[in-house]
Structures are given as C-alpha cells and as structure tokens.
Amino acid sequence: MMKEYELTCIQCPIGCALTVTADGDNVAVSGNTCLRGAEYGRKEVLHPSRTVTSTVLTENGEIKRLSVKTKTDIPKEKIFEVMDVIRKTKVKAPVRIGDVVIENVCGTGVDVIATKSVEKR
Amino acid sequence: MTYHDLVIIGGGPAGLAAAVSAHEAGIEDILILERDERLGGILNQCIHNGFGLHTFKEELTGPEYADRYIKKVTDYKIPYKLKSIAADISAEREILYVNGEEGAVSVKAGAVILAMGCRERPRGALGLPGYRPAGIFTAGTAQRLMNIEGYSVGKKVFILGSGDIGLIMARRMTLEGAIVICVAELMPYSGGLNRNIVQCLNDFNIPLKLSHTVTKIHGKQRVTGITISEVDANRRPIKGTEEYYDCDTLLLSCGLLPENELSKSAGVTLDRVTGGPVVDDKLQTSVEGVFACGNVLHVHDLVDYVSEEAERAGRQAASFVKSGKENDKKYITLSVGSGVRYTVPQMIDVNNMNDSVTVRFRVSDVFRDKSVSVCYDDKCVIKRKKRILAPGEMEQIVIKKDTFGDSMPKTVKISVED
Numbered sequence: 001m002m003k004e005y006e007l008t009c010i011q012c013p014i015g016c017a018l019t020v021t022a023d024g025d026n027v028a029v030s031g032n033t034c035l036r037g038a039e040y041g042r043k044e045v046l047h048p049s050r051t052v053t054s055t056v057l058t059e060n061g062e063i064k065r066l067s068v069k070t071k072t073d074i075p076k077e078k079i080f081e082v083m084d085v086i087r088k089t090k091v092k093a094p095v096r097i098g099d100v101v102i103e104n105v106c107g108t109g110v111d112v113i114a115t116k117s118v119e120k121r
Numbered sequence: 122m123t124y125h126d127l128v129i130i131g132g133g134p135a136g137l138a139a140a141v142s143a144h145e146a147g148i149e150d151i152l153i154l155e156r157d158e159r160l161g162g163i164l165n166q167c168i169h170n171g172f173g174l175h176t177f178k179e180e181l182t183g184p185e186y187a188d189r190y191i192k193k194v195t196d197y198k199i200p201y202k203l204k205s206i207a208a209d210i211s212a213e214r215e216i217l218y219v220n221g222e223e224g225a226v227s228v229k230a231g232a233v234i235l236a237m238g239c240r241e242r243p244r245g246a247l248g249l250p251g252y253r254p255a256g257i258f259t260a261g262t263a264q265r266l267m268n269i270e271g272y273s274v275g276k277k278v279f280i281l282g283s284g285d286i287g288l289i290m291a292r293r294m295t296l297e298g299a300i301v302i303c304v305a306e307l308m309p310y311s312g313g314l315n316r317n318i319v320q321c322l323n324d325f326n327i328p329l330k331l332s333h334t335v336t337k338i339h340g341k342q343r344v345t346g347i348t349i350s351e352v353d354a355n356r357r358p359i360k361g362t363e364e365y366y367d368c369d370t371l372l373l374s375c376g377l378l379p380e381n382e383l384s385k386s387a388g389v390t391l392d393r394v395t396g397g398p399v400v401d402d403k404l405q406t407s408v409e410g411v412f413a414c415g416n417v418l419h420v421h422d423l424v425d426y427v428s429e430e431a432e433r434a435g436r437q438a439a440s441f442v443k444s445g446k447e448n449d450k451k452y453i454t455l456s457v458g459s460g461v462r463y464t465v466p467q468m469i470d471v472n473n474m475n476d477s478v479t480v481r482f483r484v485s486d487v488f489r490d491k492s493v494s495v496c497y498d499d500k501c502v503i504k505r506k507k508r509i510l511a512p513g514e515m516e517q518i519v520i521k522k523d524t525f526g527d528s529m530p531k532t533v534k535i536s537v538e539d
Contacts, residue, residue, distance in 0.1 A: 008319045012174045013423055013514075015315035050320065053169045053182055054296060055268055062158075064271035067168035067184050076324070083296050097188055115168065116184035 005045055011036040020045050049073035053115070054086045056101060061093035061118040068101050069115050074108045081106050093120045124229045126150040126442045128216050130207045130383060131236035133162020135415025137190035138428040139234045142435030144197045148442055152228065153194070153201035154218050160194065160201060161187030162238060163261070164424065166268045169289050171316070175425035186424060207237075210387040212408050232410045232438040235384055235398065236431065239377040239416040241286075247375055249281075251338030254345075260286040260374040267293065275370025279347050280304040281335050283311040283318075285422065287374025292321035301325070302366050305333040305349050307356055310487045312376070312513050314422060335371070336363065344369055377420045387411055394463040395419040401452070402469045402478040403437040404430070412438045419465045419481070422515055426481070448472040453529065458496070458536025460484050462512070469520070471529055477521045484510045484537055493518060494538045497530035510537060 002023045009016040009032060018031045020041040029041035043049060051073045055065035074082060082105050091101055095114045102112035126148050129136045132155030140153055159165060164172070167183030174180055177189065194201065205220040214230045241259040256275060258266070264286060266272040278299050280287045283306040291301045304322060309332050311318055322329055330349070336358050337348040346367045350358035379397040381389070389398045390407035397418040398406040405412050414434035415427045451472045455464045464482040488510040495503035495518060502524060510516065520533065 008315045010316040010320045011180075013171065013314050013316060015319075017508075050324070051170050051180070052296070054293075055168060055271070057271065063269050065267075065269055067182065067268060069168075069170060069182055079296070087297070097185065115182040116165070116188065 003045075005041075007041060007044055009037045009040050011040045022046070048076040050076050050079060052079055052082050052086070054083060056086060056089040056091055058095070058118050059090055059092045060121050061091075061095075062121050063118055066091055066093075066095055066101070066118050067115045068112050070105065070108075071111045071113050074105070074110050078106055078108060082108070082112075086112060093118050122215070122227050122229050124150075124231070125152045126231040127152070127234065127438055128214075128228060128230035128232075129153045129234045129236055130210070130216070131155065131162065131238055131415075131417070132157075132160040132201055132203075133236065133238050133415065134164055134187065134190065134424050134427045135238065135417070135431040135434075136162070136234070136236035137187070137194055138431035139236055139412075139414055139435035139438070140199050140201075141190060141193045141197065142432035143234075143439045144199055144435075146436050146439035148439045151199050152230075153199065154205050154207050154216070155201060155203050156206045158203055160191050160203070166261070166265045167289075168268050169293070172424050175423070176428055183424075190428070207383055210383050210411075212388045214387075214410055230410075231442040232412065233387075234431075234434050234438050235381075235389075235406070235411065235413040235417050236415050236434075237380045237383060237417045239379045239420055241373070242376040242378055244373060247281075247373065249335055249338060251347075252341050254338070254340040254343050256340070256344035256370045257338065258370070258372055260284070260290045260372045263370075263372055264290055264293070267297065273297065273299075274372075275299060275368075277302065277368045278370045278372060279335075279366055279368045280372045280374060282306060282374035282376070283313050283329060283331075284374035284376060285313040285317055287372060288313045288317040288321040290372055290374070291327050292325060295325045295327070299370075301327050302368055303328045303330055305330045305335065307332070307334045307352060307375075310511060310513070312374075314513060334358065338371065339365075344371055347371055377416065379417045379420065381417060384411075384413070384417070389413075392419075392463065392467060395465060397465075399468070400466045401450075402466050402474050403441075404434040404466065405437065405441070410438075410441055412441075419463070422513065426515065430481075451529075453525075454532045455480060456532045456534045457482070458494075458534045460486065460488060460491070460510075460537025461535050464535055469533070471522070471525065474522055476523070477519050479517055479519050480535065481515055481517045482535055483512055483515055485512060487511045488537055492538050494536055495520065496534045496536070497525065498532060500530075504538070 164183035164187035172186040351362035
C-alpha cells in the first residue's frame with residue numbers, strides 16, 4: 001500500500017520540507033536539496049535512526065563530564081537502551097578526542113567515542 | 122606597555138576563527154584573551170551534533186568543532202591567555218585585562234577584534250511574576266551544569282521559550298531521565314530551527330505550545346509548579362486560559378543578547394536592533410581598528426556562519442595592521458525595508474570594498490512564498506523567491522560591487538515583497 005509522509009529533514013539546519021512516498025521498500029523522496037536529505041527521507045520511513053550525544057563521568061578529570069557520541073547513527077528505538085549504558089559508564093582521565101569509550105554499544109555495531117579531550121586533574 | 126599587532130577578546134568560535142585567519146594573512150603577533158579555563162567558548166557545553174556541515178562537510182558535535190580550530194591555533198603557536206578577563210578597552214586600542222597570575226595588565230593593540238559572544242536573557246529581564254525559588258535556570262546555565270559540571274538539574278521540567286538551546290535541553294534532559302512536560306513559546310512561531318523541533322521535541326512527544334507564557338511561578342524554597350496562559354495578539358495573557366503544571370524546574374530559553382559592555386567602553390556605536398556594534402563591510406566598528414564578529418555582533422543560529430564571519434574579520438584586521446591607511450571612506454547605507462529587522466553590515470564603504478559583500482539579515486515575521494528584494498535607491502536590482510522566511514533563520518544575500526554601476530547609489534534597501 002502506498003503511504004505518503006511529510007517530514008522535516010534534520011540532516012542540517014536548513015530543515016528542508018520532504019515529501020516521502022513509500023510502497024513497501026520502494027521509497028521516493030522529494031523536496032530535498034541534497035543527497036543527505038534523500039537518504040534521510042528514505043531511512044526515516046524505513047528504519048529511523050539518530051546519533052546519540054551525551055556525557056560520561058570522568059575519574060580524576062579536570063572536568064567532571066566527558067562528552068561522547070555514537071560514532072554513527074543508531075536505530076531510534078535503541079536510544080534509551082544506549083543511554084542506560086552511557087549513564088553507567090565511567091572513564092579514567094586522560095582521554096583523547098576520538099577515543100573509544102564503549103565498544104559496540106548494545107549490539108548496534110556502533111562505538112561510543114569521546115568528543116573532547118580531558119586531561120588528568 | 123606591551124604591544125601586539127592584534128588582540129582578540131574571546132576564545133570561542135569567533136575568536137578562534139579570527140585568530141587563525143589573521144595568522145594565515147601574515148599577522149603573527151596575536152594575543153587571544155579568554156576568561157574561561159579552556160578555549161572553545163560555548164561549544165564546549167554544546168555536546169549535541171549538527172555543527173560543521175558547511176565548514177567541514179561533516180556533522181560534528183560542538184566540542185569537536187571547537188577542537189578543529191583549537192588545533193590550528195596550537196599548530197600556529199598563536200599565544201592565548203586563559204582565565205583572563207578583559208576589563209576595559211579604550212578608543213586608542215589599549216586593553217586592560219585581569220587574571221590571577223599577572224594581576225591587572227595593560228596592552229596596546231594594532232587592531233582589536235571583539236569576539237565576546239552573547240549571554241542569555243535572564244529571568245529578571247522577562248518580568249515573570251512569582252517568588253524566586255530555586256529551580257529556575259536559563260537553558261544555557263542548565264546545559265553547563267549538566268554537560269560540564271555533572272549536576273542533574275531537575276526531574277520534572279517546564280521550558281519557557283523555544284530558542285534552540287531550550288529545544289536541545291528538552292531532549293538532553295529527557296535522555297538523562299527527566300520528564301519534560303512542555304515547551305511554551307510567547308510568539309506564534311518557534312524561535313528555534315525546524316530540525317530541532319523535529320529531533321528534540323517530536324521525537325520524544327514533547328508538546329510545543331505557541332502563544333503561551335508563564336504567568337505564575339509557584340513554590341518558595343524550590344519551584345513546585347507553574348501556571349501558563351495563552352496570550353493575545355499583543356502578547357498579553359488571556360484571562361481564563363490559565364493551566365497549572367506540577368514541576369520542580371523551569372528552564373528559560375528566551376533569547377540571547379550580544380555582550381557589549383567592553384565595546385561601549387571603547388566608544389563603539391551600537392545598533393539598537395542587533396544589540397551589537399554597527400559595522401561596515403569590513404566588519405570594522407565606528408572605532409578605527411576595532412572589528413567585531415560572531416555573536417557579539419549579532420546572534421547567529423549556526424556556528425559555521427560565525428566562523429565564516431570571523432575569518433573575514435581576521436583578514437580585514439590583518440590588512441588594517443599591515444597597511445594602516447585606507448582610501449577616504451565613502452559609505453552607502455544598508456537600510457531595512459518592510460519585513461526586515463536588521464542587516465549586518467549596516468553600511469558599505471564603496472571606496473575600499475571588495476568585489477562582493479555578504480549581507481546577513483533577519484526578517485520580522487514568518488512569510489510564505491514571498492520574495493527578498495534588494496533596491497539601489499529606487500531601482501530594484503535583485504528579487505529572489507523564498508518558500509519560507511522565518512525570524513529564527515538568518516538569511517543572506519551577496520551584493521556585488523560591479524552591480525553598482527557608475528552612479529553610486531546612496532542606499533541599498535533590503536525588503537520582503539510579494
């Protein structure tokens with residue numbers, strides 16, 4: 001059955017208004033101004049996903065929290081499961097930007113990585 | 122008194138990008154003054170992603186975006202001082218800064234770049250009735266407390282104002298296990314980007330109530346609840362529309378104000394609408410050799426545009442330091458027509474201008490299927506169709522020098538038309 005969705009693209013701050021028509025796995029996207037938008041529209045109706053950003057506790061860090069993100073997007077329905085793991089995670093300073101903080105979080109195949117460097121206190 | 126070719130006030134995204142571009146333009150004697158404990162400014166607490174798509178063609182978080190510029194500053198060995206607060210700037214470009222190690226120090230600068238950023242509109246400026254219990258934070262303060270200091274700010278949260286930081290914090294607090302009841306916005310449209318409404322509110326089923334404001338804050342020690350009311354076209358609360366919500370925290374995301382106390386001490390003329398300095402196409406303020414860029418000049422939605430603007434300020438300051446003298450100035454005024462709130466720059470110095478000038482502006486209302494027009498005196502020269510124009514999204518238009526022709530216009534007017 002053919003379905004039509006009106007979406008706002010979240011790939012960049014322009015926020016294009018997308019029209020996505022889906023018939024099973026057959027998806028057509030219009031209203032996008034770039035390829036990322038087409039890909040987003042397709043994914044959003046088939047398998048919506050998001051990048052999760054948060055912080056973890058640092059031991060001996062110059063600041064208390066280390067900012068982290070999932071290296072790529074993860075399935076949207078896994079957001080809270082991933083957050084539960086992130087919330088329980090502690091790291092020892094020093095940490096370098098890009099370091100892997102949690103490997104393959106919740107079996108998504110995606111690592112959680114540090115987004116800033118934190119020196120030892 | 123020590124002398125530096127260029128002193129940059131502020132080590133956030135604007136100050137960093139300005140320093141990098143001034144260095145690349147051949148100025149080595151630079152000093153960046155930063156009041157926080159690390160470079161990067163507000164980006165350090167903006168741990169969400171969405172930064173850098175224009176600048177780096179990839180999606181970065183705030184700290185990652187800052188890191189790209191901090192690395193360049195360190196690679197170029199550009200000197201900076203942390204925990205150092207600029208306390209005064211004179212029209213002669215003498216800067217007084219204070220820190221715990223050196224005390225009060227005066228330096229003389231060949232050129233100054235103002236890059237102090239902005240601050241949030243606080244509760245006191247909003248006129249919210251009620252007591253002053255704990256639990257009322259500006260969204261940015263809550264963001265810093267959570268993302269850097271590691272405090273949980275509240276469990277049941279109401280957010281007033283739909284600025285981007287408020288929307289980002291709605292998601293952030295939800296992810297950390299708080300309940301975000303609702304975001305209320307005084308205006309009939311959101312102040313934040315559409316993408317943030319989608320990914321921060323809709324994703325988590327957080328309602329957005331437009332044309333609503335907080336009319337009472339309950340609680341004496343800690344916030345226990347708030348009352349909101351719908352507002353009429355004049356933004357006055359409508360009697361009988363009151364709704365009460367239980368909550369322990371109220372976040373305020375009600376606008377950002379360029380921080381220009383230092384600019385004032387230097388005698389820089391400010392624009393009443395932007396709250397920032399009046400600048401020409403070189404981003405030079407009314408005080409010679411003093412330039413401005415980033416959120417101190419006008420509040421931006423995108424850091425990418427801050428960087429681009431700051432790079433321009435860095436190049437212009439560098440050429441000012443190197444050449445010293447410019448041709449006599451001859452100004453064209455950029456004026457705002459119907460539907461436009463402000464432009465930056467506010468004037469173009471045609472005798473010294475580059476081949477083209479990027480003019481940024483904001484519209485005063487939400488417009489659908491209208492055009493942006495640019496008129497030289499009475500003659501319309503550019504007309505560009507727009508599907509949507511909104512106050513929350515900054516617009517830009519490029520004006521080319523060769524389009525002025527022989528008869529130089531006196532004013533360039535930008536307006537929204539049918």
